[in-house]
Amino acid sequence: MRWWSAGSAATVVMVGRKCCSDGAFMGLFLIPQHALAITRHYEFNIKMQNVTRLCHTKSIVTVNGQFPGPRVVAREGDRLQIKVTNHVSNNITIHWHGIRQLRTGWADGPAYVTQCPIQTGQSYLYNFTVVGQRGTLWWHAHISWLRATLYGPLIILPKKGVPYPFAKPYKEVPIILGEWFNADTEAIISQALQTGGGPNVSDAYTINGLPGPLYNCSAKDTFKLRVKPGKTYLLRMINAALNDELFFSIANHTLTVVDADAIYIKPFETDTILITPGQTSNILLKTKLNYPTATFLMTARPYVTGQGTFDNSTVAGILEYESPVLHSVFSTKKLPLYKPILPPLNDTSFATNFSKKLRSLASTQYPANVPHRVDKKFFFTVGLGTTSCDQNQTCQGPNGTKFAASVSNISYVQPTTALLQAHYTGQSGGVYDPDFPISPFDWFNYTGNPPNNTVVGNGTKLMVLKFNTSVELVMQDTSILGAESHPLHLHGFNFFVVGQGFGNYDPIKDPKSFNLVDPVERNTVGVPSGGWVAIRFLADNPGVWFMHCHLEVHTSWGLKMAWLVLDGKLPNQKLLPPPSDLPKC
Ligand code: C2O
Secondary structure, eight states: OGGGOGGGOOSOOEESSSOOOSSSOOOOOOOOTTOOOOEEEEEEEEEEEEEEETTEEEEEEEETTBSSOOOEEEETTOEEEEEEEEOSSSOBOEEEETOOOTTOGGGSOOBTTTBOOBOTTOEEEEEEEOOSOOEEEEEEEOSTTGGGTOEEEEEEEOOTTOOOSSOOOSEEEEEEEEEEOSSOHHHHHHHHHHHOSOOOOOSEEEETTBOOTTSTTOTTSOOEEEEOTTOEEEEEEEEOOSSOEEEEEETTOOEEEEEETTEEEEEEEESEEEEOTTOEEEEEEEOOSSOOSSEEEEEEEEEOOSSSOOOOOOEEEEEEEOOSSTTOSOOGGGSOEEOOOOOOTTOHHHHHHHHHHOBBOOOSSSOOOOOSSOSEEEEEEEEEEEEOOOTTOOOSSGGGSEEEEEETTEEEOOOSSOHHHHHHTTOOTTTOBSOOOSSOSSOOOTTSSOOSOOBOEEEOBEEEEOTTEEEEEEEEEOOTTSOOOEEEEESSOOEEEEEEEESSOOTTTGGGGOOOSSBOEESEEEEOTTEEEEEEEEEOSOEEEEEEESSHHHHHHTOEEEEEEOOOSSGGGSOOOOOTTOOOO
């Protein structure tokens, strides 16, 4: 289990009030039981590293030379200070996916939204406090497609002395699903944006960076989870893949899902989970009571609803029981190997049933504070479209056009300076327009026969909200260029998923079946293919907050927008001033 070896840890895992001086492993200080929140310091040196998978060696952008990147660990209430220094030629930003960033939007990370990127040779200190959150989140680059290799777990432990609302697991293991491309992913997306066609798909999926034995030239790069019988393991699942929702299962074992996007849920059992890019989930794995004289594969492969080409391969890791007999006669090689059966690639009914099982814990200690009263209702369409090809050219998108994607037919145009800075300094003119529509301008049968005109509009439009507005947002998939499931991610907030369905949303009938009692609370939700999802959230966090499809190709095509939440009246309802080292564009 190479990914776990502490020997290779180049990151500072330094805890305490004194700060660190260099990138060396500093060790863990013992903290008194009743210690208050502390500040934890990390150093992220962005540098190139040669990595070989599937017999292809390439130079990838990494944090501290590690792939996947280092774990960041904090307790609820702690402050994190992560100094990111860019030693590569690409511009870099890092996003702390799922962290609410209360009043600290400057540390959120999306390029040209909350900050200008960190340029070569420059540093930026991401400085934020983890408030009211505990569970598994993750960090990733938030510029172009660099998150292909720049990602890692962000683990928030409960406050000292606060137990999980389930039996304490014997061990905790992050499982990050990713995508491996033999080619350079920056070249793939820049070429695709030029030609207008769909980008090349990945060559493999990975578990903790390893593709596993089902690919050519890959058996030695297999993630192995060695377990003891009769124990409970907490798997901290993260889908860091660029473009694919994934099914995941472990042969002959039942999984108990206990949390989604770092919020506890009512536990339920399942053989298979579905996890979209951006989502995280804690699941319990109970190992067999007796040594099973078998080994078991854990596998993941995509759930696909779109019409384009995709990587239909399967990543596998191995669940191996430690033999109770020392120098056992059994070599694991000789043991039978069981393989899980995953749902069909397009199994939308599995997706629907799975998402219906996700319910908030809604206990006294962990209540579901879903807004019952709604101040503002919004209806956005999400989906693909086209833009025209440059003159005298044929592009490789539909009918010689270029692929595009949009929210309410507005394909987001990335500005050349950061939205949050433009807002804070009162210089938004020419950067963004504060007039994102509350519903699309053109109404049509969103999930019926697509309209003849598939051309999207363009703009950098923000939806402006007063502080503490309670929001209901319905996101409606469109069938323009084919219905497709879109994992929508909202920065700065968790939201409650109060309803979902297929076809066109009916504003009279559908709200009657909304769940306002125990809806799941999360930061990324799959808009069902050819359907809609309704979410609610309280806009209690001033700042500019990005919302986008977490399929990176759709983000690149413009399926993104931003919310601007204004300051409240009280001093503690205002965005904090920008840090002095905030990068300049
Ligand atoms: Cu995980 Cu805006 O992203």
